[in-house]
Amino acid sequence: MIIKHLELVDFRNHSHTNLDFQPGITILVGQNGQGKTNLVESIRFISTLGSHRVAGYLPLIQSGKPQAVIRAMVGVDNREVSVELELNREGQNRASVNRSKSNKFRDVLGLVTTVTFAPEDLDIVKRDRSNRRDFVDELVIQAIPRLAGVYSDYNRVLKQRNSLLKSARQTKTAGSALSTLDAWDEQLVKLGSEIIANRVALVAKLEPHVFAAYQAIATSNNEPRLTIESSVLAASFDEDEEELPSLTTSDRDEIEAMFHEKLAEVRKKELERGLTLIGPQRDELRIELGALPAKGYASHGESWSLALALRLASVELLKENSNTGDPILILDDVFAELDDERRKRLAGMVKLNEQVLITAAVANDVPDELAANQLQVKQGVVTVG
């Protein structure tokens, strides 16, 4: 898949950017703060409805403007798909596909697949559980777009259930809340187990690709391992309990049974705390390198290689999973951070992808074998050459 044409109106510092893209490699060059990342962020946004820099979409609208628009023409095999997103400061956002208005913003999910690697990805290895969960969930949804609905239903049920638990605690009316709670439990378990099962299945498919990419990119030969640790197996129920057991099954019925059992076990505590203590919102993607958790143990260089391997593996997984060709690969500001050897290795691994968009402050940081179409970005204006 490739992006053929992109138009941005009042998207961050791009007041009006109108661009044709070629297949293969495109390098966006410009000094810091000129709008390179903003441009690739818009492409990522059509694909995931999220940004690698912010939660929510308001920061994407140019300051002082009521609305931002992203229009893209995407080539998939010999077909073309046009996608338009309108982000409004006030009122509903709108999406349309092939010029017909779609009802839901998330209907555009699945049309454009992208994989972005950016310095922020170090957070997946080094920071919080939520960074790792977001990585997995974004990939799950790109691989199986239908699941976006399951995630949003789950989050709604979780919110309702939490407020029920909270009010039961405050008013000490646990008795009458219990029957309503049972109904929510059914939904929580059903939707939550679908999420957990899909995470486990995805991580199992991803792991060999991470393994291979890490060997290709890193200079140490530690072996990476990925597992989903789940609260449905928790022994205690403290919110920030350090280690949860790893889940080895992706069978939904089995997971539902464990989830139900744990909920029954933990009910008293949930009523005391006024909070749901079991579910995918508490689970963890465990990343190990040479049998030690990467977080807290991996060196800076190893963490970089690992983060990069996770993204390169994502490309392989999405390729394997799709009939729409390669995902669009975005490398945002990464060459400056890599030494010569790893630059070369990375270049070798990505150069055959259908389309690769690279941003760099200094064009010379990008290895010669990737030298290709260049675009200059200056104060939100993009010029060719």
Ligand SMILES: Nc1ncnc2c1ncn2[C@@H]1O[C@H](COP(=O)(O)OP(=O)(O)O)[C@@H](O)[C@H]1O
């Ligand atoms: N909503 C916005 N409205 C106007 N300008 C913005 C908005 N969001 C970011 N910017 C500007 O975009 C610039 C950063 O662009 P960015 O694409 O991150 O730079 P780089 O070329 O270094 O990747 C900053 O100057 C910032 O002020």
Ligand SMILES: [Mg+2]
């Ligand atoms: Mg940038």
